[in-house]
Amino acid sequence: MARNRYILNFKGTLPLPTDDLDVIRSRTNLLDTSRKTLLVEVDHDDVVQELARVLPNWTMQKETVYPVPTTRPTVEKPPEP
Template identity: 60%
Template sequence: MQSTERNVTVNKLVINSMAQDRYILNFKGSLPLPDSDMQLIRSKTNLIDASRKTLLVEPKDDALMYELARELPDWTVKKEILYTIPSPNPTVLKPPKP
């Protein structure tokens, strides 16, 4: 199982944590989601969250995601990207010159 390091900021402290990559699967067909596809996805991943046509999963092995993408033509598979939220209050690094 491959994992990557992520930096998590908590109260201005940076914490390195080991976290497995997560993937977003988006169904391109019409609802309902096919039961055979859902059984295949659940057998090869841990389902984290789901909406009507989108799933957030953690694969048991990252190589399985390429296999899933080939086996599920009606689905798009993308790696989850995390963005840091900018601070709403700007900070002054240096006072202006008089």
């Protein structure tokens, strides 16, 4: 089963509320934290919708992954024999 990753941003003043963090940890897999941002992993998107209702001071977005472009030179047209 694929797990989805979400980025949660806290809109309030620091420090992060411990009650909010307890709720987030109980319903998600907390992968990484920074000052006001959390990266979490969930089994179902319904969990994030439920967290959005319970935690009004947080914004939640699905993680976007961009592929790294290759920098290797490529041959556009092979040489003629």
